[in-house]
Amino acid sequence: MFDTALTWSDLAFLAQGAAMTLAVTAVSVTAGTVLGIVFGVLRVQLGAIWSAPLTFVLDVFRSVPLLIQLVLGNALQSIAKLGWAPFTTSCVVLSLYTAAYCSEIIRGGIDAVPATTRRAARSLGMTWWQDMRYIVAPLATRVSLPAWIGLTLGVMKDSALVLWLGLIELLRASQILVTRLQEPLFILLICGVIYFVISFPIARLGGYLERRWSPND
Amino acid sequence: MIEIKNVRKSFNALEVLKGINLTVNKGEVVTIIGGSGSGKSTLLTCINGLEPINSGQITIDGTDVHAKGTDLNKLRRKVGIVFQQWNAFPHLTVLENVMLAPRKVLGLAKEKAEEIAVKQLTHVGLREKLSVYPNRMSGGQQQRMAIARALAMSPEYMLFDEVTSALDPMLVGEVLDTLKMLAEEGMTMICVTHEMAFARDVSDRVAFFHHGVMAEIGTPDQLFGAPQHPDTQAFLASVR
Amino acid sequence: MLNYTFHWNQAFKALPQMLDGAVVTLQIALLSMVLGLAIALALTAFRLSGNRILSGFATSWVEVARNTPALFQIYMAHFGLGNFGIHLSPYTALLIGIAFNNAGYLAENFRGALKAIPDTQARAGRSLGMTPIQAFRLIVLPQMLRVAFLPATNQMVWAILMTSLGVTVGMNTDLAGITQELNARSFRTFEFFALAAVIYYIIAKLVTLAARLVAARMFKY
Numbered sequence: 281m282f283d284t285a286l287t288w289s290d291l292a293f294l295a296q297g298a299a300m301t302l303a304v305t306a307v308s309v310t311a312g313t314v315l316g317i318v319f320g321v322l323r324v325q326l327g328a329i330w331s332a333p334l335t336f337v338l339d340v341f342r343s344v345p346l347l348i349q350l351v352l353g354n355a356l357q358s359i360a361k362l363g364w365a366p367f368t369t370s371c372v373v374l375s376l377y378t379a380a381y382c383s384e385i386i387r388g389g390i391d392a393v394p395a396t397t398r399r400a401a402r403s404l405g406m407t408w409w410q411d412m413r414y415i416v417a418p419l420a421t422r423v424s425l426p427a428w429i430g431l432t433l434g435v436m437k438d439s440a441l442v443l444w445l446g447l448i449e450l451l452r453a454s455q456i457l458v459t460r461l462q463e464p465l466f467i468l469l470i471c472g473v474i475y476f477v478i479s480f481p482i483a484r485l486g487g488y489l490e491r492r493w494s495p496n497d
Numbered sequence: 498m499i500e501i502k503n504v505r506k507s508f509n510a511l512e513v514l515k516g517i518n519l520t521v522n523k524g525e526v527v528t529i530i531g532g533s534g535s536g537k538s539t540l541l542t543c544i545n546g547l548e549p550i551n552s553g554q555i556t557i558d559g560t561d562v563h564a565k566g567t568d569l570n571k572l573r574r575k576v577g578i579v580f581q582q583w584n585a586f587p588h589l590t591v592l593e594n595v596m597l598a599p600r601k602v603l604g605l606a607k608e609k610a611e612e613i614a615v616k617q618l619t620h621v622g623l624r625e626k627l628s629v630y631p632n633r634m635s636g637g638q639q640q641r642m643a644i645a646r647a648l649a650m651s652p653e654y655m656l657f658d659e660v661t662s663a664l665d666p667m668l669v670g671e672v673l674d675t676l677k678m679l680a681e682e683g684m685t686m687i688c689v690t691h692e693m694a695f696a697r698d699v700s701d702r703v704a705f706f707h708h709g710v711m712a713e714i715g716t717p718d719q720l721f722g723a724p725q726h727p728d729t730q731a732f733l734a735s736v737r
Numbered sequence: 738m739l740n741y742t743f744h745w746n747q748a749f750k751a752l753p754q755m756l757d758g759a760v761v762t763l764q765i766a767l768l769s770m771v772l773g774l775a776i777a778l779a780l781t782a783f784r785l786s787g788n789r790i791l792s793g794f795a796t797s798w799v800e801v802a803r804n805t806p807a808l809f810q811i812y813m814a815h816f817g818l819g820n821f822g823i824h825l826s827p828y829t830a831l832l833i834g835i836a837f838n839n840a841g842y843l844a845e846n847f848r849g850a851l852k853a854i855p856d857t858q859a860r861a862g863r864s865l866g867m868t869p870i871q872a873f874r875l876i877v878l879p880q881m882l883r884v885a886f887l888p889a890t891n892q893m894v895w896a897i898l899m900t901s902l903g904v905t906v907g908m909n910t911d912l913a914g915i916t917q918e919l920n921a922r923s924f925r926t927f928e929f930f931a932l933a934a935v936i937y938y939i940i941a942k943l944v945t946l947a948a949r950l951v952a953a954r955m956f957k958y
Binding site: 444475 | 803813821899901902926938942
């Protein structure tokens with residue numbers, strides 16, 4: 281019989297960690313998506329040249345390791361004496377990180393709507409806003425949703441890095457138990473299974489939507 | 498000589514060839530006409546061994562195509578095929594497309610393969626396009642390139658599977674002219690086609706396929722002038 | 738008003754040290770890509786083999802790599818293997834973790850690329866008398882490479898960014914590790930990490946640029 285020192289309260293501790301992972305992810309993805317939509321639409325409206333500064337800044341968020349971004353975000357809030365809790369700092373940095381990727385997805389989605397379709401909408405007398413709301417948004421959503429689901433899962437996995445700022449999320453909780461119980465493989469396996477159980481079904485859904493909505497079909 | 502004896506072929510429960518008998522002699526041009534789903538394209542892919550058959554026999558110059566131990570790769574050098582979709586290799590230039598098989602399959606030296614390729618491409622009127630990538634050309638040009646690619650293997654037989662069906666009407670003529678030229682040069686050819694005027698012009702014999710059966714075969718004058726089988730009559734009436 | 742004086746000089750003095758770290762970072766990323774590519778090829782072959790056990794193994798690898806955090810994968814290599822009495826150095830654990838991740842994503846990339854090449858291409862090759870292997874090598878593979886190339890270079894950039902995770906398992910010779918050591922000594926967190934961020938950014942952009950140049954030379958069609 282398999283023997284472990286792991287108790288029910290330890291499992292509850294892991295569950296708390298998982299809840300923290302989900303909380304950070306939920307806040308960051310929500311805020312990041314809103315920002316990402318704004319940035320994405322802005323980039324399309326401004327055109328490549330006028331949106332170059334914005335594009336550059338967003339690209340920086342995608343080209344610098346998230347861990348470094350978290351450390352810098354934390355240092356900045358401390359310099360500015362904002363007194364943010366690690367949770368706030370983590371969510372702010374992760375939101376900007378999410379927004380950088382999301383704006384790329386949104387831009388791709390809008391660009392995928394044929395110009396002729398949009399012209400048809402405008403020629404029917406729709407305003408820019410109506411065109412966006414009734415024509416572009418539904419079509420762009422189809423193109424963007426699978427990638428957005430991928431992004432959400434990516435942020436969920438990347439949120440493990442907030443442990444560096446002292447937040448006890450799923451991976452950090454596992455590490456604490458590993459140190460105490462000295463059963464690294466068993467505890468990490470549980471941790472991995474939890475990540476997998478959250479991620480895999482949603483990843484499958486994304487893959488299904490991508491296949492189903494593929495423009496080639 | 499290509500001899501097809503009582504060939505049957507099924508895809509799952511659907512029998513597409515129901516006992517086909519046909520002999521094509523050296524230098525002969527045989528065209529096969531018929532409605533879609535009549536099994537005519539399937540026959541061509543069976544002749545060069547791309548598809549297995551369920552029963553019967555196909556021999557090419559005495560070699561049984563579907564016998565175990567037949568070197569199909571060797572046999573296919575003798576039998577060129579061009580498809581409805583020309584299947585240009587997009588990563589190679591026109592010249593490289595045509596040179597590839599002579600070099601890698603026949604093992605020719607680069608210079609020799611290039612000489613052959615240039616000759617065949619000139620033959621089909623693509624001398625000016627040697628260093629172009631296929632996706633920069635029209636469908637008709639790509640199809641002519643595919644013909645040159647097959648000819649570069651110096652085949653003794655050529656199979657053409659509805660080679661103009663996927664082309665814009667304006668581009669059909671240039672490809673048919675190429676086929677006519679080959680026929681006049683004495684190439685042994687089996688063409689599956691929907692172009693009745695072409696079939697009438699170039700064929701020694703025309704075969705009419707209907708629901709997996711060769712309903713009728715004869716000279717163009719016989720088949721188009723005085724069709725015997727009621728299905729042939731109905732088909733010809735519908736395409737006129 | 739920020740009541741803080743930036744001390745950039747200190748950071749700039751450490752630049753040579755940090756650049757040494759950047760070399761280690763690049764080295765780990767490259768090695769992990771080479772390992773990842775080799776394993777991904779094997780996993781792709783396993784998946785196509787038709788053997789249940791092999792393809793099940795390959796699929797499990799791909800799904801675990803894609804559905805758990807990279808940091809978790811590095812922890813597994815560093816702490817998890819301890820159960821078997823295997824204690825890897827931070828360098829090795831980091832390399833294995835990233836290679837594991839790369840292999841999973843690249844295998845999925847290869848599968849997509851393979852799907853993108855229509856069957857008729859291989860068929861056209863066969864009809865010219867090519868053997869199945871010739872048709873794959875001369876017709877399918879070159880086209881697959883083009884489809885797979887861009888996602889593979891993205892994975893390389895990912896690998897570079899992932900190396901920074903080594904610092905969490907005690908890695909102290911790569912760019913993130915050295916930056917953290919300098920920071921621990923001086924507490925000039927912002928200056929050192931900002932400089933590190935610039936270096937990471939430049940490396941990522943140089944790699945992307947190099948990949949584009951290679952692609953432009955390799956894929957002319």
